[in-house]
Amino acid sequence: MRKKIKLRRMPFILLVFFLLLWVVGVTLNEPSRVLEQAKTICLSCIGIG
């Protein structure tokens, strides 16, 4: 016998929320700051210095 199941909505709500947060970050030009950081070696961050 086939079971009837219900669509879970919460994952989609969370997905939209974090997508909006991501868009806010992009709008604020955060990716360029992240890229700038990722291209630099932070010595104290890796335990040197």
Place this chain on the structure above:
Amino acid sequence: MERARKWVQGVWLVLANGYWAFPWTKTIYKGPMKVICSPGLNCYSCPAATVFCPMGALQQLLLNVRSSIAFGQYYFGAFVLGSIGMMGAVFGRFICGWACPFGFFQELLHKLPSRKFPIPNLLRWLKYFILLFLVILFPLIVVNDVGMGSPWFCKYVCPAGTFQAGIPMLLLQPELRAAVGWLFINKLIIAISFTVWSVFSSRPFCRTACPLGAFYALFAHWQLIRLQLNKENCTNCGACHKVCPVDVKFNETPASCECVNCMRCMTEACAFDAISVEVAGFPVFGPDVGKTRSPLISGVLGRIRRRKPADMNPNP
């Protein structure tokens, strides 16, 4: 399935660390791909890293938040949180089990023959403490004279950073060796401790100290793709307990925050078809596939069945 998972983990390890020119350039990759977020814990100061580490980037943005606001830039980590939040909402801790290079490293170490020990349940709370305090609050609140914080987790704890960045950079750039002090010794001791612990216990860092794992664990109840328990089929035989690498009792807590979704319980243990993979409520992999009907599908099927045979004639 376990072999496929190992391959997937290997592919992610190579994708996240695909810059193999570092022995000649003697430095890290500085290309545009570094704007892509690594799903797992992978230090972006690793010479081979091609993507950024979300935990490292988040701390850097938070520790600089005062100076960025002073310059009229509002960098509070929305891009990084959005990136890992979307991955968490879809996959949750599937990422830990399938795409984290440091998790893969620990799993390989655990294959070394030795006596195996469980990890006390209480220690699992430590990773949430690390996420809240060392990754978010301390970089944000504990600041120096010029209003700048420190990346506490990277600086004092992260063993992935020690192995992937600290040691390789000391080998590539000998002039850095003069700067090695107690900070590096401290991190080296932590990294070696987790390495040795990984031989005797399964995934100790993931279970006790990983802030990224703690973040993804918050999605355990709501992630889009997850493992599902079919209680009608479950006999509570306990076979799933025996194969679980993180000591989850799946039949008792099917949405456990500790589950890394390796699927061994489903593919290797359960003989009663009680575990399946579902997407937003719909089984897509495992014994329940084809046994369920969604309101949408049943509505469409119902309409098709109600149509008269004449309506179904392909050549009117």
